[in-house]
Amino acid sequence: MTIAILFLLTASLWVATKKIDYTWRWNRIPQYFFYHAETFETIPFDGQILTISSLHGVSTVTYESESNEKFTTKVETESLRVSEGEELFEDDNIGSNREWKAGPLTMGLLMTLWLSAAASFFGLIIGLVTGLCRVSKNPTLRSLSSFYVEVIRGTPLLVQIFIFYFFLGTVLDIGRLVAGISALAIFAGAYVAEIIRAGIQSVPKGQTEAARSLGMTATQNMMHIVLPQALKRVLPPLAGQFISLIKDSSLVSVIAITDLTKSGREVITSTFATFEIWFTVALLYLLLTSVLSQLIAWVERRLAVSD
Amino acid sequence: MIKTVDLKKTFTGRGQTVYAVDGVTVNVEPGEVVVVIGPSGSGKSTFLRCLNGLETLTSGHIVIDGVDLAHRKTDLNQVRREVGMVFQQFNLFPHKKVIENIVLAQMTVRKRDRAEAEEKARMLLEKVGIAEKEQEYPSRLSGGQQQRVAIARALAMDPKIMLFDEPTSALDPEMVGEVLDVMKNLAREGMTMVVVTHEMGFAREVADRVLFMDQGKLVEEGTPEHFFTEPREDRTKLFLKQVL
Numbered sequence: 001m002t003i004a005i006l007f008l009l010t011a012s013l014w015v016a017t018k019k020i021d022y023t024w025r026w027n028r029i030p031q032y033f034f035y036h037a038e039t040f041e042t043i044p045f046d047g048q049i050l051t052i053s054s055l056h057g058v059s060t061v062t063y064e065s066e067s068n069e070k071f072t073t074k075v076e077t078e079s080l081r082v083s084e085g086e087e088l089f090e091d092d093n094i095g096s097n098r099e100w101k102a103g104p105l106t107m108g109l110l111m112t113l114w115l116s117a118a119a120s121f122f123g124l125i126i127g128l129v130t131g132l133c134r135v136s137k138n139p140t141l142r143s144l145s146s147f148y149v150e151v152i153r154g155t156p157l158l159v160q161i162f163i164f165y166f167f168l169g170t171v172l173d174i175g176r177l178v179a180g181i182s183a184l185a186i187f188a189g190a191y192v193a194e195i196i197r198a199g200i201q202s203v204p205k206g207q208t209e210a211a212r213s214l215g216m217t218a219t220q221n222m223m224h225i226v227l228p229q230a231l232k233r234v235l236p237p238l239a240g241q242f243i244s245l246i247k248d249s250s251l252v253s254v255i256a257i258t259d260l261t262k263s264g265r266e267v268i269t270s271t272f273a274t275f276e277i278w279f280t281v282a283l284l285y286l287l288l289t290s291v292l293s294q295l296i297a298w299v300e301r302r303l304a305v306s307d
Numbered sequence: 308m309i310k311t312v313d314l315k316k317t318f319t320g321r322g323q324t325v326y327a328v329d330g331v332t333v334n335v336e337p338g339e340v341v342v343v344i345g346p347s348g349s350g351k352s353t354f355l356r357c358l359n360g361l362e363t364l365t366s367g368h369i370v371i372d373g374v375d376l377a378h379r380k381t382d383l384n385q386v387r388r389e390v391g392m393v394f395q396q397f398n399l400f401p402h403k404k405v406i407e408n409i410v411l412a413q414m415t416v417r418k419r420d421r422a423e424a425e426e427k428a429r430m431l432l433e434k435v436g437i438a439e440k441e442q443e444y445p446s447r448l449s450g451g452q453q454q455r456v457a458i459a460r461a462l463a464m465d466p467k468i469m470l471f472d473e474p475t476s477a478l479d480p481e482m483v484g485e486v487l488d489v490m491k492n493l494a495r496e497g498m499t500m501v502v503v504t505h506e507m508g509f510a511r512e513v514a515d516r517v518l519f520m521d522q523g524k525l526v527e528e529g530t531p532e533h534f535f536t537e538p539r540e541d542r543t544k545l546f547l548k549q550v551l
Contacts, residue, residue: 204396204398206394206396206398207398207400209361209392209394209398210392210394210398210399210400210457211400211412212361212384212387213359213361213387213390213391213392213461214387214388214391214412214416214460214461214464215384215385215387215388215389215412215416215464216384216412216415216416217384220415220416224411224415225400228402229400229401229402232402305444306401306402306403306404306444306446307444307446
């Protein structure tokens with residue numbers, strides 16, 4: 001049934017695009033992931049080809065300059081443009097080499113992955129520290145941390161990114177990448193802090209009492225008893241937070257970081273394949289987020305042994 | 308061993324002040340087993356929790372083994388490692404295996420190495436009669452078994468005093484016996500114990516002294532024979548009539 005409904009939806013979308021005369025060009029998409037780059041080998045001076053030996057599709061060309069210096073270069077046999085004994089002028093083409101190169105979409109995907117990984121890592125650390133401050137006995141730490149959480153949760157991420165890039169970036173002289181990652185990390189940290197605080201408070205008081213009655217210090221209690229239990233409990237909401245962090249990372253494209261979203265936009269300017277690219281970009285985000293949620297589900301299952 | 312002088316503990320909430328413990332003065336000798344009984348809400352648990360600093364006292368003094376808990380310079384953690392506590396709800400650490408429950412505090416607080424701590428843990432598990440469960444998680448054990456692990460965990464710190472806060476109240480009736488047996492053995496070995504309980508049989512059999520508390524006050528104290536056969540106070544008589 002689900003499949004039938006999804007099929008119907010896709011079919012109607014297809015009919016709708018037919019009506020506006022849109023030509024789908026899915027075949028143009030793969031080259032933006034990987035493409036065959038051709039680099040031409042040229043002779044840097046006037047000279048003569050001495051020998052050519054071919055092996056496994058690669059030809060080794062030896063040539064000599066007018067001052068009798070010998071050089072060799074390797075090109076693909078298929079692209080070979082010269083023969084033995086031929087006289088060449090400077091910058092004449094000998095042949096070419098082709099190699100696979102990552103296209104803009106792959107680079108963008110890697111950038112998004114790196115941005116989200118770095119921001120998640122720092123966000124988790126910031127959130128952990130702030131969460132601990134939120135439940136601390138020290139009133140200064142408590143109010144400072146809740147001020148931070150309120151400010152970050154109460155302002156849009158887009159505005160925060162602009163402030164980080166234009167204000168802090170100028171004042172502290174940090175690059176756009178650092179500005180982007182810190183904006184994301186500090187944004188995520190506020191939410192993680194609240195999740196951690198809720199987790200810590202959900203651990204029964206008796207646990208702390210048992211630990212303290214054994215003579216453990218408050219820190220030992222937190223490290224060995226409360227935090228491990230709290231982290232296990234907050235794993236699902238934490239997963240949700242990091243998944244939205246991956247999606248929110250698309251906003252850093254506004255400060256000209258070439259992440260997946262920005263790469264998509266750039267590809268569209270050269271292909272005009274608007275629909276295909278945005279669908280592809282969406283699928284790539286979906287790929288990242290579902291890998292992450294599978295990963296966390298796996299960790300959750302492993303931690304469930306003590307239940 | 309334990310001396311309290313005019314111990315008071317008040318809770319304030321909604322503009323009311325509740326005297327949970329109201330001027331209790333007790334002296335517990337080394338090796339003595341003291342059982343505290345009384346109706347619910349009489350402050351017995353709060354009194355017990357004051358003894359190892361889980362509740363901060365409002366006024367008065369508690370002196371444990373010569374150390375005054377009310378003194379500002381007293382390191383409560385130092386005192387607590389000498390005072391074991393067993394809770395009504397067991398409070399085992401659910402994320403750690405039985406043996407880890409017993410090993411953890413030995414390593415972090417007593418700074419023993421793992422081999423020594425594990426040896427001690429196995430010896431104690433043997434003593435409380437559940438040596439075969441050392442690799443289980445607490446959630447796989449019955450209530451009685453969990454409580455015995457909790458006792459072993461407290462004993463692993465080599466405490467001078469053991470406090471029991473209604474250790475059998477959360478147990479199914481058929482499991483009460485196994486926990487009480489462990490406690491009786493402990494008493495016979497000469498451990499100083501303060502036990503809050505509703506088990507009158509245990510009080511009669513094991514206690515050296517019985518304290519009866521009501522509304523935060525120490526109403527009557529005496530030997531079990533005196534207490535159960537010829538109580539002086541009317542409130543004690545009324546309570547005993549209700550429970551026996």
